Amino acid sequence: MKLQEDHRRITAGYRREINRLRTELAAEKANAIDIRKRGFEDADLLMEEYENKYRKMMKELDRADERYWKLQRETDREIEKLKEEHHKEIEEKDAIIQELKEKLERAEARLGHDSSNTGTPTSKTPEGKKKRIPNSRRGSGLTKGGQPGHEKHELEPPEEEEVTSVLERKITDETCWNCDSQDFTPTEEYDEEDDKYEYDIEIRVVKRKIRYRLYLCNVCGKLVKARYMPEQQGKCHYGSTVKSMMLSLVNTANASINKVPVMIAGMTAGSLHRQPLPIIMLPFGHT
Numbered sequence: 625m626k627l628q629e630d631h632r633r634i635t636a637g638y639r640r641e642i643n644r645l646r647t648e649l650a651a652e653k654a655n656a657i658d659i660r661k662r663g664f665e666d667a668d669l670l671m672e673e674y675e676n677k678y679r680k681m682m683k684e685l686d687r688a689d690e691r692y693w694k695l696q697r698e699t700d701r702e703i704e705k706l707k708e709e710h711h712k713e714i715e716e717k718d719a720i721i722q723e724l725k726e727k728l729e730r731a732e733a734r735l736g737h738d739s740s741n742t743g744t745p746t747s748k749t750p751e752g753k754k755k756r757i758p759n760s761r762r763g764s765g766l767t768k769g770g771q772p773g774h775e776k777h778e779l780e781p782p783e784e785e786e787v788t789s790v791l792e793r794k795i796t797d798e799t800c801w802n803c804d805s806q807d808f809t810p811t812e813e814y815d816e817e818d819d820k821y822e823y824d825i826e827i828r829v830v831k832r833k834i835r836y837r838l839y840l841c842n843v844c845g846k847l848v849k850a851r852y853m854p855e856q857q858g859k860c861h862y863g864s865t866v867k868s869m870m871l872s873l874v875n876t877a878n879a880s881i882n883k884v885p886v887m888i889a890g891m892t893a894g895s896l897h898r899q900p901l902p903i904i905m906l907p908f909g910h911t
Contacts, residue, residue, distance in 0.1 A: 700843065715854055726871065733875040781821040791822075829895040832863065866896070 770776075799806050836849045862870075866888070873879040873887065888896050 697844070711851065719854055729871075730875045779821075779823060782823075787821075827891050829892045830863070 794810075795808055797806070800808075838847045838849050840846075841848055870884055870888070873884050874881060879887065885896075
């Protein structure tokens, strides 16, 4: 009975100790749950703070990026404006240079005028320039025409590879040398020993159409086309060859301004009709 009483007393002590430990364990669990909850709350607050900072930084980055592209567009527009001004200045300088060159050519042409190439009489020869005697030949006492032993001068026929076109001469009112008949049938044969050659000049009027291709800008997506040349401002204009010919006829050949359109119309078989041509008295590119 004493052993049983001791056993109950010891067992009761163990039970109290177990209960006490259980109570401490429950308290520690509650404390751990509370600590974990506070940790999650702190982590959530910290994460929210970081997210707010991140969103703020992204907004500032977007604003900076927008400012950058705005500055880039303004810079591009400024560069394009400077380019246009530069091209305009170059075109103006080119026009002035061309005008001065034409004035110089006209002045040199006038200085070269004398009684040998214009209707200026020898009495009007400028001072310091030798007078040209129209006819200084003297009789030699020889017969007229070519002299015996004189070398004959005539056009040399071109090489066969230089021939640009072949003209076939057909029978019109010829008769047969044998029977006087005029009933003929063409053959494929030619009398090559009797071939003739001819040098001539062919003037062809060029009616050129100028087109301006559109280009897509890879930066801003706008359509851009090539710039007009100064002499191409009007819808239709004369080309540089016609202008040079008109200027040469007026200044070098000393043709009157009224005859130049007639001469141009004659040379082009009427393709360029006679009309007032004030452009020949102005620098190229002006109207």
